[in-house]
Amino acid sequence: MKKHNFNAGPSILSQYAIEETAKGVLDLNNSGLSILEISHRSKEFTAINDEASSLLRELLDVPQGYSILFLQGGASMQFCMVPYNLLNKKASYLDTGTWASKAIKEAKLFGEVVVVASSKDSNYNFIPKDYKIPADSDYFHITTNNTIFGTELKKDLDVSVPLVADASSDIMSRPMDVSKYALIYGGSQKNIGPSGTTFVIVRDDILGKVERPIPSMLKYSTHIAEQSLYNTPSCVALYSAMLNMRWLKNEGGVKAAYKRNIEKAELLYNEIERNKLFKSTIPNEEDRSIMNVVFIMNDDYKDKEEEFLKFAQGQGIVGIKGHRSVGGFRASIYNAMPLSSVQVLVNAMKDFEAKL
Numbered sequence: 433m434k435k436h437n438f439n440a441g442p443s444i445l446s447q448y449a450i451e452e453t454a455k456g457v458l459d460l461n462n463s464g465l466s467i468l469e470i471s472h473r474s475k476e477f478t479a480i481n482d483e484a485s486s487l488l489r490e491l492l493d494v495p496q497g498y499s500i501l502f503l504q505g506g507a508s509m510q511f512c513m514v515p516y517n518l519l520n521k522k523a524s525y526l527d528t529g530t531w532a533s534k535a536i537k538e539a540k541l542f543g544e545v546v547v548v549a550s551s552k553d554s555n556y557n558f559i560p561k562d563y564k565i566p567a568d569s570d571y572f573h574i575t576t577n578n579t580i581f582g583t584e585l586k587k588d589l590d591v592s593v594p595l596v597a598d599a600s601s602d603i604m605s606r607p608m609d610v611s612k613y614a615l616i617y618g619g620s621q622k623n624i625g626p627s628g629t630t631f632v633i634v635r636d637d638i639l640g641k642v643e644r645p646i647p648s649m650l651k652y653s654t655h656i657a658e659q660s661l662y663n664t665p666s667c668v669a670l671y672s673a674m675l676n677m678r679w680l681k682n683e684g685g686v687k688a689a690y691k692r693n694i695e696k697a698e699l700l701y702n703e704i705e706r707n708k709l710f711k712s713t714i715p716n717e718e719d720r721s722i723m724n725v726v727f728i729m730n731d732d733y734k735d736k737e738e739e740f741l742k743f744a745q746g747q748g749i750v751g752i753k754g755h756r757s758v759g760g761f762r763a764s765i766y767n768a769m770p771l772s773s774v775q776v777l778v779n780a781m782k783d784f785e786a787k788l
């Protein structure tokens with residue numbers, strides 16, 4: 433039986449991407465070759481690489497003057513690649529969670545880092561809004577969605593320095609004004625495709641300004657010049673990601689996905705509010721993520737956590753155990769998650785309450 437997959441990443445993909453990848457593993461578009469064994473320089477793979485990049489451009493309405501890259505090393509590699517390429521003297525960061533703080537740690541290897549605000553003292557349960565960004569920052573780095581804590585910065589900020597975003601877990605979940613960003617990056621394994629490929633959207637004119645030498649593999653301009661084929665890419669991962677983006681386009685693109693995502697998130701948050709067993713960990717509603725819904729057991733029912741996990745498992749629900757730094761539960765409801773699966777989770781919450 434197919435499970436209701438609420439995992440945070442790698443995570444649920446469209447059935448279309450899964451089935452078409454399986455076909456491509458056996459025989460890629462009647463080429464007589466498997467996607468596992470074709471050359472990344474072949475015309476078949478060049479077409480896949482081109483389609484992936486043009487789908488990303490189309491789905492996010494990426495303006496002229498920006499390059500799209502598919503790299504390896506995950507979002508974690510970008511934590512160092514961003515400052516390597518962009519930080520001359522000083523960069524500013526907003527500390528909204530584990531991933532943000534990891535990005536900060538790497539940036540400190542390259543220059544002065546100003547943490548303009550942090551919600552660490554309250555276990556990252558809100559997005560700080562009141563802060564000043566030093567005008568001489570080479571860039572300002574944010575994490576748009578905090579996958580572990582379940583908070584999300586849902587609007588595109590207007591700031592006076594180049595804006596850099598780790599959008600690993602909410603990319604393509606809502607329409608985004610890419611023109612407000614100098615660089616957007618993320619691992620693909622949350623909302624775009626399987627693990628193994630990392631997307632980067634970079635405004636060309638912010639590059640080439642740092643004085644340090646940069647190793648070729650870690651230099652954005654190397655990969656821009658080679659359309660992400662400077663070295664061997666993760667062919668299968670990119671193929672699946674392309675297929676999944678094709679699926680998203682056929683489903684009406686990011687705008688339509690956003691509507692569905694709001695509906696799914698509302699269904700789940702409303703049940704968390706209504707159900708006496710559960711509560712949200714994020715007090716401010718506007719900070720609540722529409723991708724990763726984090727909730728815990730109310731104080732009187734703390735001892736029922738394991739029992740609920742088991743009960744949910746019995747309904748085919750997997751991946752809702754919360755991250756160890758928060759506890760409780762986390763339901764990741766990325767683009768490919770149907771409303772019907774969220775309804776199954778909501779029903780399990782109701783049924784569990786009724787049987788207590």
Ligand SMILES: *Cc1c(COP(=O)(O)O)cnc(C)c1O
Nearest residue numbers: 506507508531579598600601619
């Ligand atoms: C998952 C995640 C990362 C880490 O991604 P890797 O591809 O595993 O390096 C970084 N930032 C955010 C917001 C994430 O959700």
